[in-house]
Every structure is written in structure tokens, then in C-alpha cells.
Amino acid sequence: MSGAARRASLWMIALIVGLAVIVLAVDQIAKAAVVANLVEGNTVTVIPGVLNLVFVRNPGAAFSIAGGMTWIFSILAFAVVVTIAVLARRIHSVRWAVMLGLLLGGTMGNLTDRLFREPGLGNGHVIDFISTPWMMPAIYNVADMCIVAAMILFAWFSLLGLKLDGTREVSSRKSPSAP
Numbered sequence: 001m002s003g004a005a006r007r008a009s010l011w012m013i014a015l016i017v018g019l020a021v022i023v024l025a026v027d028q029i030a031k032a033a034v035v036a037n038l039v040e041g042n043t044v045t046v047i048p049g050v051l052n053l054v055f056v057r058n059p060g061a062a063f064s065i066a067g068g069m070t071w072i073f074s075i076l077a078f079a080v081v082v083t084i085a086v087l088a089r090r091i092h093s094v095r096w097a098v099m100l101g102l103l104l105g106g107t108m109g110n111l112t113d114r115l116f117r118e119p120g121l122g123n124g125h126v127i128d129f130i131s132t133p134w135m136m137p138a139i140y141n142v143a144d145m146c147i148v149a150a151m152i153l154f155a156w157f158s159l160l161g162l163k164l165d166g167t168r169e170v171s172s173r174k175s176p177s178a179p
Contacts, residue, residue: 023105
């Protein structure tokens with residue numbers, strides 16, 4: 001790897017890590033504020049019909065699915081973190097770095113809850129508090145929003161054929177007008 005390529009790779013790693021740290025900090029600060037200021041289960045209307053705050057402890061995945069399997073989600077989250085750490089050196093695209101930074105930060109936000117919140121190591125409940133009743137019946141958090149945004153970006157970049165190095169895949173199919 002040339003010196004310029006190595007510097008570019010280090011910048012992408014710094015972008016991934018920097019964005020992940022910001023997402024993790026915002027997520028954990030928001031959750032700490034919720035735990036300190038809201039009563040679990042009560043609804044606080046912020047914008048009627050649009051945005052509510054509802055403090056819940058989620059032992060499972062989305063929609064509290066698989067509540068007794070919290071430790072499996074901890075292992076999966078750890079695997080995602082390791083995979084991103086391995087992939088990070090191959091990223092030479094700001095777009096992919098942003099996507100991975102959002103995914104890493106969101107994953108670490110929920111993993112932090114699973115590791116350090118009650119009822120204990122690896123089985124902790126994730127703090128959820130954002131409710132948008134007009135959109136979906138779920139209650140989620142900042143980390144969840146970043147994970148969803150990362151997955152939307154992943155799908156978009158994949159559909160566009162964007163490679164990890166920032167280049168586009170060229171279709172091997174010939175256009176209908178080609179001889």
C-alpha cells in the first residue's frame with residue numbers, strides 16, 4: 001500500500017471511529033437522561049400524534065422479540081463490531097465510512113446497554129424511549145435509528161454498485177442498443 005493510500009485508509013478509519021464515538025455518546029447521554037427523568041412505562045407527549053417519549057426496558061430485539069435471548073444479541077453485536085474493525089482497513093470511500101460509523105456506533109450503543117445495564121452482564125435490557133405512533137408501533141432509541149440509517153445506506157450503495165474503495169461496479173451486461 002502506498003503512502004497516500006495508507007493515509008486515506010487512516011482517514012477513513014478515523015471517520016468511522018469518530019462517527020461511532022459521537023453516536024455512542026449521544027445514545028448513552030439520551031438514555032441516561034431518560035432513566036433519570038422519565039417514569040418507566042409513562043408516555044410524555046412531545047408533539048401530539050407525531051412524537052412521544054415512552055421509557056421501556058427492552059430485553060429482546062425489535063418489538064421485544066426473543067426477550068429470553070438477550071445474550072445471543074450481545075454475541076451478535078460483538079460479531080458486528082469485530083467485522084467492522086476488520087473491514088475498516090479496506091474502506092476508501094467516505095460514503096461507506098459514514099455507513100460503517102453509524103452501524104458501529106448504533107451497535108455499540110445497544111451492546112453497552114446489554115453489557116452494563118440490569119439485570120446483568122450480557123443480559124442487560126436496552127433502554128428505548130422514542131415513539132412515533134404515526135409511523136410504527138415500535139419504541140426505539142438513538143442507536144436503533146443509526147442502525148436503520150446504516151442499513152438504508154448499505155442497500156442504497158449496493159444498488160448503486162458502489163464498492164468499498166469508492167468506485168462503481170461496471171455492469172457486464174450490454175445495453176439493448178449495443179451491437
